[in-house]
Amino acid sequence: MNSHHPARAGLAASLTLGLVAALAACSAEAGASSEQSYESWDEVVAAAEGQTVKLWMYGGDEQGNAYVNDVLVPAAAEQGVTLEQVPIADTPDALNRILSEVQAGETDGEVDLVWVNGNNFGTGKEAGAWECGWTDLLPNMALTDPADPLLLDDFGTPVDGCEAPWHKAQFTFVYNSDTVTDVPSTLDELLDWARANPGRFTYPAPPDFTGSVFVREVLYSVSGGYENVPLAYSEDAFAELTPTLYDELTDLAPSLWRGGETYPQNSNELNELFANGEVDFTMTYGPATLTELVADGTYPAGTKVLTLDEGTVGNASFLGLASTSGSKAGAMVVANLALSVEQQVAKAEPDVWGQFTVLDLDQLSDEERALFEALPSSPVVPSYDVLSENANPELAAAWVTPIDEAWRAQVLAR
Helix, strand or coil: CCCCCCCCHHHHHHHHHHHHHHHHHHCCCCCCCHHHCCCCHHHHHHHHCCCEEEEEEECCCHHHHHHHHHHHHHHHHHCCCEEEEEEECCHHHHHHHHHHHHHHCCCCCCCCEEEECCHHHHHHHHCCCECCCCHHHCHHHHHCCCCCHHHHEECCEECCCCEEEEEEEECEEEEECCCCCCCCCCHHHHHHHHHHCCCCCCCCCCCCHHHHHHHHHHHHHHCCCHHHCCCCCCHHHHHHHHHHHHHHHHHHHHHCHHHHCCCCCCHHHHHHHHHCCCCCEEEECCHHHHHHHHHCCCCCCCEEEECCCCCCEEEEEEEEEECCCCCHHHHHHHHHHHCCHHHHHHHHCCCCCCCECCCCHHHCCHHHHHHHHCCCCCCCCCCHHHHCCCCECCCCHHHHHHHHHHHHHHHHCC
16 A cells, blocks of 8 residues: 555656656657647547546555546546556556657557656656646636645646646654654654664655655755755755765664665555554655554554654645547546546545545635535544645755665665
């Protein structure tokens, strides 16, 4: 189970850079598909009738799979679109497929929509993997806040209508209150706790998406807060700020699970360690899924969310439309459907998927707002307003690969 996993973003660089470099020169041609240009929503709906849309998404999230296949697929069928989920191990699998099709000049490729954000979005945008300028046509975009910074930029890359928002995420630490009695309130205190309790804390090895953001959280902490780390990448800022980061993580390593000699490969492995009681903390971008994990006994009954005084990183997930798709109208209908009040409410149900909505509740009618207000409160997870208080911004995607690669060279190989 992995809650928020559009990306495994850190993996993108190693898997796609070569292909991206080869495609950079032809990115201007990518996405060209004049035969699929639409002037109005009515034209889109008419063209979508009878189309099949293939949604490539991380397949390791059981709740996410169930939501798509049990809720979104039938709703799309009612609108004349056949939606097929294509489960994948990592988002770069979808991106690499699109980039190969771009290179081959394909206009009716195997990928239509992709659950994406972060590095994969920025890398794909640079190489022409995404259709752009289409989200303004979606009627349900009017239900979002046009000034919401989480929906305007994706890891520092302007969205520019190249992806439609799907749900919000908030990086969150999770602990077992039955075993952790001296609860930390800052990240610095959390690292001190790990040193005081050897073997009871660890994090996934970057470039795992979750492990990667943990390292960036530590960067914020050792730098005195996110305000002291420029969001845009520069080699000067990297050289100035990261030595303290790697010193901190190298010093921490002997206190980690198995003495830091090995790390969980991904967030799934960390979650299993937490579920089995081998560690006392886990971490996730999708804390809303915790409610169900505690209810079904996967996680200990004492599972609680750890909110930090300085806040944690927040972002949003999106649906990207492949520039090589031959079913762009159908994909737009699905993206619009996914933004509807009914779908956003269904997806927010803790026993469905428990994802935070991207809709602006102030834009909704009283009846629509009441649907969100009627969602059950969780005994485990605070409301999104509480979780996202003091939310930290994501660094630009250009930071991610250098930080992850240096972690492997300096911390993992210590």
